Amino acid sequence: xxxxxxxxxxxxxxxxxxxxxxxxxxxxxxxxxxxxxxxxxxxxxxxxxxxxxxxxxxxxxxxxxxxxxxxxxxxxxxxxxxxxxxxxxxxxxxxxxxxxxxxxxxxxxxxxxxxxxxxxxxxxxxxxxxxxxxxxxxxxxxxxxxxxxxxx
Numbered sequence: 001x002x003x004x005x006x007x008x009x010x011x012x013x014x015x016x017x018x019x020x021x022x023x024x025x026x027x028x029x030x031x032x033x034x035x036x037x038x039x040x041x042x043x044x045x046x047x048x049x050x051x052x053x054x055x056x057x058x059x060x061x062x063x064x065x066x067x068x069x070x071x072x073x074x075x076x077x078x079x080x081x082x083x084x085x086x087x088x089x090x091x092x093x094x095x096x097x098x099x100x101x102x103x104x105x106x107x108x109x110x111x112x113x114x115x116x117x118x119x120x121x122x123x124x125x126x127x128x129x130x131x132x133x134x135x136x137x138x139x140x141x142x143x144x145x146x147x148x149x150x151x152x
Contacts, residue, residue, distance in 0.1 A: 001115055001121065003093055003095070003150060003152035004152065005068045005100075006083075006093055006097070006100070006112060006115070006117060006152075007081060007093040007102065008081060008111075009110065009112050009117070010093060010102035010104070010110055010117050010119055011076075011079065011081060011102070011104065013107060013110040013119060014079075014102070014104050014105050014107045014116075014119050015076065015108055017105070017107035017119075018069060018072050018076055018105065018107075019107070021069045021072070022066070022069050022070070022073065025066045025069055026063050026066070027060055028062050028137050029059065029062045029063070029066065030061060032055055032058050032059045033042055033059070035055050036052065036055045036056070036059070059083075072105045072106075075090075075104070075105055076104055076105050078090060079091040079104045079131055083151075083152055086134050086135070087132050087133065087134055088103065088130045088131055088132060088133050088134070088148070088151050089103070089122075089131060089132070090104065090122055091104060092130075092148070092151050092152065093104065093117070093150075093151075093152045094130055094148060094151050095148075095149045095150035095151075096130075096146045096147060096148055096149060097145075097146055097147040097149060098141075098144065098146045099116065099118055100115060100116065100117045100118065101117070101119075101120055101126065101130065102117050102118070102119045102120070103118075103120060103121075103122050103127055103128070103131075104119060104120075104121070105119065106119065106120055106121040106124060107119040125141070128142050129141055130148070133148055134138070134148065134151065135148055135149065135150060135151055136148065
């Protein structure tokens with residue numbers, strides 16, 4: 001399987017991850033909004049106020065998650081599938097002596113044709129180590145020497 005094919009699969013995986021996350025958060029926000037509306041119509045009292053406060057906290061938490069997911073979506077939109085340079089950067093698919101990484105967003109592990117590709121953000125510890133490196137460079141991660149074998 002070519003690196004370009006792996007890269008496209010990883011990019012699609014990240015896109016689906018962000019879309020699913022945004023949809024799930026928006027659905028949950030809608031449910032909380034609906035619950036808040038019905039709480040408003042219910043009777044007054046301490047129980048009512050506690051319920052509203054808990055729903056408000058949940059709405060705020062979901063708002064933070066939505067903002068984070070939107071940042072992730074914007075980061076992914078900046079990723080290009082064409083190789084930009086010899087140095088590793090946003091959008092690189094990097095094969096190392098240890099693992100394969102796609103530098104875009106932190107979306108987890110993708111399995112393609114028996115291979116594991118770790119979709120990571122450039123802000124992760126390994127992402128920071130790989131940034132700006134070239135084929136043949138060595139980095140030390142978790143007290144292990146890792147060689148960069150390919151960069152697409």
